Amino acid sequence: MADFVQNLQSEITAAVEEAEGPDGGRFFRDSWVRKEGGVGISCIMQDGKVFEKAGVNISIIASKAPEQMLAHMRARKREGIDKGPYNMFVAGISLVLHPHNPMAPTVHANYRYFELVEEGGDHTKPVAWWFGGGCDLTPSYLFEEDAVHFHKVIKQACDKHDAGYYPKFKKWCDEYFDVKHRGERRGIGGIFFDDLENKDPNEIFEFVHDCGHSFVEQYMPILEKRKDLPYTEENKRWQQMRRGRYVEFNLVHDRGTKFGLATPGVRIESVLMSLPLKARWEYGHTPEPGTPEAKLLEVLKNPKDWV
Amino acid sequence: MADFVQNLQSEITAAVEEAEGPDGGRFFRDSWVRKEGGVGISCIMQDGKVFEKAGVNISIIASKAPEQMLAHMRARKREGIDKGPYNMFVAGISLVLHPHNPMAPTVHANYRYFELVEEGGDHTKPVAWWFGGGCDLTPSYLFEEDAVHFHKVIKQACDKHDAGYYPKFKKWCDEYFDVKHRGERRGIGGIFFDDLENKDPNEIFEFVHDCGHSFVEQYMPILEKRKDLPYTEENKRWQQMRRGRYVEFNLVHDRGTKFGLATPGVRIESVLMSLPLKARWEYGHTPEPGTPEAKLLEVLKNPKDWV
Numbered sequence: 001m002a003d004f005v006q007n008l009q010s011e012i013t014a015a016v017e018e019a020e021g022p023d024g025g026r027f028f029r030d031s032w033v034r035k036e037g038g039v040g041i042s043c044i045m046q047d048g049k050v051f052e053k054a055g056v057n058i059s060i061i062a063s064k065a066p067e068q069m070l071a072h073m074r075a076r077k078r079e080g081i082d083k084g085p086y087n088m089f090v091a092g093i094s095l096v097l098h099p100h101n102p103m104a105p106t107v108h109a110n111y112r113y114f115e116l117v118e119e120g121g122d123h124t125k126p127v128a129w130w131f132g133g134g135c136d137l138t139p140s141y142l143f144e145e146d147a148v149h150f151h152k153v154i155k156q157a158c159d160k161h162d163a164g165y166y167p168k169f170k171k172w173c174d175e176y177f178d179v180k181h182r183g184e185r186r187g188i189g190g191i192f193f194d195d196l197e198n199k200d201p202n203e204i205f206e207f208v209h210d211c212g213h214s215f216v217e218q219y220m221p222i223l224e225k226r227k228d229l230p231y232t233e234e235n236k237r238w239q240q241m242r243r244g245r246y247v248e249f250n251l252v253h254d255r256g257t258k259f260g261l262a263t264p265g266v267r268i269e270s271v272l273m274s275l276p277l278k279a280r281w282e283y284g285h286t287p288e289p290g291t292p293e294a295k296l297l298e299v300l301k302n303p304k305d306w307v
Numbered sequence: 308m309a310d311f312v313q314n315l316q317s318e319i320t321a322a323v324e325e326a327e328g329p330d331g332g333r334f335f336r337d338s339w340v341r342k343e344g345g346v347g348i349s350c351i352m353q354d355g356k357v358f359e360k361a362g363v364n365i366s367i368i369a370s371k372a373p374e375q376m377l378a379h380m381r382a383r384k385r386e387g388i389d390k391g392p393y394n395m396f397v398a399g400i401s402l403v404l405h406p407h408n409p410m411a412p413t414v415h416a417n418y419r420y421f422e423l424v425e426e427g428g429d430h431t432k433p434v435a436w437w438f439g440g441g442c443d444l445t446p447s448y449l450f451e452e453d454a455v456h457f458h459k460v461i462k463q464a465c466d467k468h469d470a471g472y473y474p475k476f477k478k479w480c481d482e483y484f485d486v487k488h489r490g491e492r493r494g495i496g497g498i499f500f501d502d503l504e505n506k507d508p509n510e511i512f513e514f515v516h517d518c519g520h521s522f523v524e525q526y527m528p529i530l531e532k533r534k535d536l537p538y539t540e541e542n543k544r545w546q547q548m549r550r551g552r553y554v555e556f557n558l559v560h561d562r563g564t565k566f567g568l569a570t571p572g573v574r575i576e577s578v579l580m581s582l583p584l585k586a587r588w589e590y591g592h593t594p595e596p597g598t599p600e601a602k603l604l605e606v607l608k609n610p611k612d613w614v
Contacts, residue, residue, distance in 0.1 A: 251558040
C-alpha cells in the first residue's frame, strides 16, 4: 500500500505536469515528518496554465493509535477494539484538481488503508483493518459524454473485481457527496466506499490498486477536451460560485475534513489543501430555467445513472 | 424589540448607502414570510462602490416552538423547559459588511431576543427568555487606532448599563471567535454575550438597544478613514485570504450558522449571507516576519486589551 500510494502520486503528478505543457506549472513538493511516526509528501501547484490549484498528497503513518481515534472507532460500533494500547498503520493518497477553464471539471480521488495491531503484536494478525476511498467528478458545466466516460472507466475497474462494487459504491458516492443544506450533490458522482473488509485483504488491495491506476484514464481525456474551450466571464463567475459550494461541502459535511479540523496538532494545510484557490458567494443566485447552469443543477438535485 | 430591529436596520442601511455616495450601491430588499409564522427582511448589496458585499437582515418570528429547538435548549441544560407545546417569539438583527478596500475592516453585529411561552399562556410570564448578541471587527490590516476606537465606543455603550459588561463580554468575544484549527481569532474582537437574563428584561433591552444604536458610531468613522486608502494587488490578495479564514470560521465553528445549516426548511441564503463575495485559499501562505500581515496575525494569535 505504501508503494502503491507513492507510485500513484508519481503517475498522477506526471500526468498533470504533462497537461500543463513544457512551460506550464510544476508541482511544489512539501515533505513532512510526523514526530509521532510517519511521513507525508504534499505535491501542490498553484496558478498553473491549466490548473488554478492542484494537490496530490500521500501520507504513510506508523505510530501508536491515539485514544481519541480509538474512541471514534468504538463509537462507529466496531467490535473488538478495546482500550489498547494499539499501533496503527495508515497509508493513503488524496488529490483534488481544480482547472482554470470553467468547462473542465474539478476531480477528487482518495484511497486509503488502515490497520490496527496490538502493541508488540503480529502485523499478519491485525485487530482491525479496512480500505476506503473513491473518486468523483465536479463539473461547473455538464457534458454528458464526460460523465459517461468517467463512470465507464471507474465501472470497468470495479467490474474486474466484483460485479456488485460499482452499483453499490456509485450509490454510496451520491449519498455521501450530498450538500444537504443546498439539496444538491457536490458533483456528478463516481464511487465511494469505506470499511471495506469483506474479502481477503490482498484481493481488496488489488481492487483499490486498479481504481487508483485508472485515474489518469478517467480524468485526463476529459481535461484534454475541455481545457482550451472558449468561455465567457459569466461562465467563470458561475464556476467560482460552484467552487463556493465545494468549500461548503468540504467544511460543513466532509467527514475527513471535519475529523482533521478537530484533531489537535494536525497539519492544517494538508487538511485544507482540497479548497479551491478562489470561491464566490452571491446572494440568492438562481440560474434561468433552460440554461446550461440550470441543467447542471437538475442533475445535482437528481443524480443519474450514467452507465 | 421588533421595533428596535426594524429601526436599527433602517439606520444602518441608510449609513451604508450614504457611505456608498450618490452614485454608489443600493440595498436590495428581499422580504420573506415564514409559513409557520414570522417575517424577515434581508437587505443585501453586492459589488457596490465601497462594499464588496453587505447584508443587514432582520427576522421577527412568532410561532410554535419546534421540538428540535426545545431538545437543543434542554441539551444546553436550561431548567424548566418541558416537552411543551410552547410558542416562541424571536426578534433579531444580523449584519455583515465586507468593504472592497483591504485597509477597511469587515464588521459584524447581531442582536436578538428569544422568548418561550406556554401555548395559550401569558406573554408577561414566559417560561424562558434571554437576550444575546455582540459586534466584532475583522481587519486584514491592523490600524491600532481603529481597534481602540471600535472598542471605546462599544465599551461606552456597555458602561452606561453595567461596569461589568464590557470586560466580561470582550473576553467572551475573544473566546467565541476562535478559529481553533488555525490558532487565530477571527478578528480583533468586540463584545459577545448570550443567555443574558440576569436583570429585569426592560433593563437588558435598554442595554441591547444602546449597543445596537452605537454601531454607526463604532464603524463608520473607521470606514471613512480607510475606504479610499491606496493599496496594492498584494494587499488585495491578503484580504482575500483573510476572507477565506472568515468562511472557515463561519462554516466550521459559528454556532448560529451550524444551527441554521442543520435546520430543515431554513432559508439558506439568509444563513449564508455572512459569507464574503470572494475568498481565496493559498497553500501554506506565511507572511514574512515584521510585515503588516505578520503584525495582524500576532494580534489574532494573542488578543489584546484595546481600552
